[in-house]
Amino acid sequence: MNHLVLTVIAEDQPGLVEKIASCISTHGGNWLESRMSRMAGQFAGILKVSVPADAHAELVASLQALNEQGIRVLLAESGSEPERSFKPILLDLVGNDRPGIVRDITRVLSELSVNVESLDTDVAPAPMSNEPLFHAEAKLAVPLSLSLDVLQARLETLADDLMVELVLRGDE
Template sequence: MNHLVLTVIAQDQTGLVERIAKCIAEHQGNWLESRMARMAGQFAGILRVAVPVEHRPELVEALQGLERQGVRVLVADSGAEPSHSWKAIQLSLVGNDRPGIVRDITRLLSELGINLESLKTDVQPAPMSSEPLFHAEALLALPAGLALDRLQDQLEALADDLMVELNLQEHE
């Protein structure tokens, strides 16, 4: 079996996921996992599929043919998962919205060798003042040699500079 990672983007419309799923199934592909969302009228997703080696070329051609229906699909071969040992940590962050929060947090994570496994962000009005509040939820992969205390200290120092509240907890 070949494992493919697909990135999909299209104007949001009813039946879009069904069309993609039908295309995959018609070419003996198996939908394994996905993350999808609608944002600002666009639909975007990333998914992993398995397909028998002999059906890969036809599946890729069919997926790319969806462009005629306004569905752009980028196909990448899935590599083997790294065998690094790491610890899963959940990061929650909230603070007044301002440019650069994601940049500053991800710069620190990168400097510490931490991989960002998933990230969800949103800006919503504060309950009492209606000021825009930035919210982030991230799943982090800490390298085995990095102490959680060190990450906590580094993030707390940055949180003070950014004027945000953050919380770290081990992910089950």
């Protein structure tokens, strides 16, 4: 079996996921995992599928043909997963919204060789003041060689500058 990672984006509409799933199934493929969401009238997702080697080229052509129906698909061959040389950590962040929060947090993470495996963000009105409140949840892959105390200290210094609350916890 070959594995593909697909990125899909299209104007949101009923039946969109079914069209993609049917295309995969028609070619003997198997839908393994996905993350999909609707945002600002668009539907986007990333998914991993397996397909028999002899149907690989036909599936790729069929997925690319979905563009004619307004469904853009970007394909990549699945890479190998690295050996587990990291510890999973969850990050929660809340603060008044302002430009640059994601840039500043991810800069520190990158400097410490921390990988962002997933990131969910939104901006919503604060309960009492109705001011825009930025919230982020991230799953991080922290190198085993990096002390959580060092990571916490670096992020807390930044959190003070950004005026955000930041919590790290183990993902066990």
